[in-house]
Amino acid sequence: xxxxxxSHTTGRDPRHDVxxxxxxxxxxxxxxxxxxxxxxxxFGVEKPWTQAAFRGTKAEGGxxxxxxxxxxxxAESDESxxxxxxxxxxxxxxxxxxxxxxxxxxGALAAVELWHGGSHAEQRESRLPPLAPSQIANEHVGVLVPxxxxxxxxxxxxxxxxxxxxxxRDAGFDIVYVYGAHTYLPTQFLSPRTNHxxxxxGGSFANRARFWLETIERVKAAIGDRxxxxxxxxxxxxxxxxxxxxxxxxxxxLADPHVDLWDxxxxxxxxxxxxxxxxxxxxxxxHQRQLxxxxxxATKKPVVGTGxxxxxxxxxxxxxxxxxxxxxxxxxxxxxxxLPRKIEEGRYGxxxxxxxxxxxxxxxxxxxxxxxTQNATAGEEHRRGWHPERFTPVADTDRDxxxxxxxxxxLECAIVLARRGFRRVHLVTxxxxxxxxxxxxxxxxxxGEWGRLVDWRKGQLAALRRQVEVHTRSALTAEDVLAYxxxxxxxxxxxxxxxDGTNGLTSGPLPGVEHVRSLTPEQLxxxxxxxxxxxxxxxxxxxxxxxxxxIAERLALxxxxxxxxxxxxxxxxxxxxxxxxxxxxxxLAAVGVVVAEGRMPADAREVVADVVVLATQRLSNxxxxxxxxxxxxxxAAAGLDLVVSAGDCVAPRLIADAIFDGHRVGREIxxxxxxxxLPYRRERPLVG
Ligand code: SF4
Numbered sequence: 001x002x003x004x005x006x007s008h009t010t011g012r013d014p015r016h017d018v019x020x021x022x023x024x025x026x027x028x029x030x031x032x033x034x035x036x037x038x039x040x041x042x043f044g045v046e047k048p049w050t051q052a053a054f055r056g057t058k059a060e061g062g063x064x065x066x067x068x069x070x071x072x073x074x075a076e077s078d079e080s081x082x083x084x085x086x087x088x089x090x091x092x093x094x095x096x097x098x099x100x101x102x103x104x105x106x107g108a109l110a111a112v113e114l115w116h117g118g119s120h121a122e123q124r125e126s127r128l129p130p131l132a133p134s135q136i137a138n139e140h141v142g143v144l145v146p147x148x149x150x151x152x153x154x155x156x157x158x159x160x161x162x163x164x165x166x167x168x169r170d171a172g173f174d175i176v177y178v179y180g181a182h183t184y185l186p187t188q189f190l191s192p193r194t195n196h197x198x199x200x201x202g203g204s205f206a207n208r209a210r211f212w213l214e215t216i217e218r219v220k221a222a223i224g225d226r227x228x229x230x231x232x233x234x235x236x237x238x239x240x241x242x243x244x245x246x247x248x249x250x251x252x253x254l255a256d257p258h259v260d261l262w263d264x265x266x267x268x269x270x271x272x273x274x275x276x277x278x279x280x281x282x283x284x285x286x287h288q289r290q291l292x293x294x295x296x297x298a299t300k301k302p303v304v305g306t307g308x309x310x311x312x313x314x315x316x317x318x319x320x321x322x323x324x325x326x327x328x329x330x331x332x333x334x335x336x337x338x339l340p341r342k343i344e345e346g347r348y349g350x351x352x353x354x355x356x357x358x359x360x361x362x363x364x365x366x367x368x369x370x371x372x373t374q375n376a377t378a379g380e381e382h383r384r385g386w387h388p389e390r391f392t393p394v395a396d397t398d399r400d401x402x403x404x405x406x407x408x409x410x411l412e413c414a415i416v417l418a419r420r421g422f423r424r425v426h427l428v429t430x431x432x433x434x435x436x437x438x439x440x441x442x443x444x445x446x447x448g449e450w451g452r453l454v455d456w457r458k459g460q461l462a463a464l465r466r467q468v469e470v471h472t473r474s475a476l477t478a479e480d481v482l483a484y485x486x487x488x489x490x491x492x493x494x495x496x497x498x499x500d501g502t503n504g505l506t507s508g509p510l511p512g513v514e515h516v517r518s519l520t521p522e523q524l525x526x527x528x529x530x531x532x533x534x535x536x537x538x539x540x541x542x543x544x545x546x547x548x549x550x551i552a553e554r555l556a557l558x559x560x561x562x563x564x565x566x567x568x569x570x571x572x573x574x575x576x577x578x579x580x581x582x583x584x585x586x587x588l589a590a591v592g593v594v595v596a597e598g599r600m601p602a603d604a605r606e607v608v609a610d611v612v613v614l615a616t617q618r619l620s621n622x623x624x625x626x627x628x629x630x631x632x633x634x635x636a637a638a639g640l641d642l643v644v645s646a647g648d649c650v651a652p653r654l655i656a657d658a659i660f661d662g663h664r665v666g667r668e669i670x671x672x673x674x675x676x677x678l679p680y681r682r683e684r685p686l687v688g
Pocket of ligand 1: 330331332334335353354355356357358359360361371372373374375
C-alpha cells in the first residue's frame, strides 16, 4: 500500500498548454513536448533493472520520451571505466528490453543513443585500438593515439551501427540515434581539426560529412519505417577550428531528409569548451539557446534543446518562439522525474527544481552509481524500492517524532516521516531559520540556485504543516530531549568546520594555529552575510571542493587581498568532477585571487595574512548523540524507544549524501535499527 504525496493543486496555467501538445517524430508520436535527453547514469547494461526502473519512473512522471545514456555499437567503442550502455549482442538487447517495456508501460517512447567514441574511446576493457579518421592523439589523454581508419574500418563501423540499430528496434526502442555530438566519431570526421584525410572521407566539407551522412542513411534504410532517426549534434564545437556554425548548419541541411529529430547541443567533451551540462555556478537556465537556436533555420523537423529548464514560463516561451519544439532535459528529469506531471496538474510548488550542482554527473561517470542532491530517490528506484512520490505508511502513526537539526538531513527526514504518515513530527533547530549550512552556502558567488534545496523543502513543510511543527531558536540539551516526550528521536545536528585546522594531510590539527587569527567558513559567513575579516586574508583549502574557492572569490569581490592556499594542484580538484573546475579557476584569476597551489604550511605561522580562513575539513556535531547514548538507561523512563543519527553528524559528507541519509532514515525508521542501512538489491552476473 502506498500514499500519494500531498499536493497543492491550483490548475495549470493555460499558457503552459503548449507544452502538452503531441509531437510527430517520423513514424512515432510523442504525447507531449517533454523529452528526457540521453544522460549517463553508471547503470548501462550492467544494472538493467536499475536502468529500467530509473527511466520508467520518469515515464510515469509524464516524460514523453526517455532515453538511455550513450550506447556503444561494438567492442571497438569501449570507453570503460566510464559506463555506457551497449548493444554489442542480443544479451545487451535483452537487458535494455526491460527499459523499453517500462517506458511503454507508462505511455512514453524509448530512445537509444547509439554511439562510437572514436579517439575518445580508451578501450580499457576491450584492449582494441581506438579508431579515428586520422592518427591524432586524444587532446585530453595524450597516451591515447588512435588507428587511422582504413576504408574497411569505415565500412565495418557503419555495418556495426546498422546492426546495433536493428537490435535496438527489436528491443523495442522507438527512437534511434546516430549520435555525433561531444566530439565523438562522426564529429571527428566532420571536423577539420581531427580529420586530416585526403581520400573521399576528408578534405572538403562534403567529404568530411560523408561518414556521418552515410551512417545516417544506412540506419534510416534499415529501421526508419518503424523507428524515428535522431541525430545529436553540436551546433558549434567551440574548439576553434572545429565544427563552426556554418558547417554545423550545412550538415543539418544535408542530412535533414534522412533525420526525424535533431537533438542540438553545443561545445566539446571536456575542458573550457564543455558547455553542455553547464553548472548553475556559470550557466543560467536556458543558456544553450544562444548557441543552438539558429539551427531552427535549417530544419522543419522537431528540434530538442536543453539548458536545465525548470521554469514552465521559459519553456513555453521558447516553444512558442519556434526555437525548439521539445524541452530537452537531463538534470531536471533527475531532480524531479514527475516534473511534466506536476506542471500538467498545475502543482508548480511541488516541482523539485534542479540546482545545477552536477553532483549527478560526478556520480554517474567512472563507474559510480548516479545520485542527485535534490532527489534522494534517483537511482534508488529498483535497488531500494524508493519512489519519488510515494511512501510506505508506518503502522503506528501516533508516536511523536523529534528531529533535532533542520539542515539538509533533518529537513529531508522530517518530510519523509510526515509523508509516511506520522502525525506529530517536531523539527527543532537552534538556528533562527531552517537550512543549516544551506543558510549561507547559496550566498557564495554563483551558488544562488543551491538555495532551491531549502526553498523546496520549506514549501513541502508548509504543505505538511498539520503534521510537522517547526521550532527555531531552540537549542536542546540531552536533558531537554529526554524530557521532550517523543518516542522516536532523529539527531541531524550536522557538522562544523574544524577550528584548529584539522586535516588529512597533517593527520591532525594544523600546528601553530593558536598563534594566528583564524576563522572557519561558518564564522565568516554569519547568517549568510560575510563579516569583514581584514585586508589580507588567506583561505586554506584542504577539501578541494566549492567552499574554499567560494569563500576566496567572495572575499576578493569584497575588496580583500585574497590568497587561496591549497595542497592540491590544480585548485579544487573535486570541481573537475562536476564540470566546474576549468571555469572556476579562470574565475578566481579574473577576480584577483592569488592562488598558492600545491602548498600546505607545516605551521600556521608561515601564512602571512591578517586572518586565515580554515576550510580544512569538517567534524561531526555528535556531542548530543554521544551523551544520549551514554544515558540509554534513562530512555525507557522517558518513553523513548529509539534514537538514531542522520547526515553529517554521523560523518560530514556531500550535501547529496547528507540528504540521502536523512531520506534513508525516514524510509527505514521502522525497520529494526535504522542506524544500519537495510541491504539493497545488487545486480551481478549469476554464477552456477
Ligand atoms: Fe540537478 Fe544537482 Fe540533482 Fe544533478 S545532482 S540533477 S545538477 S540537483
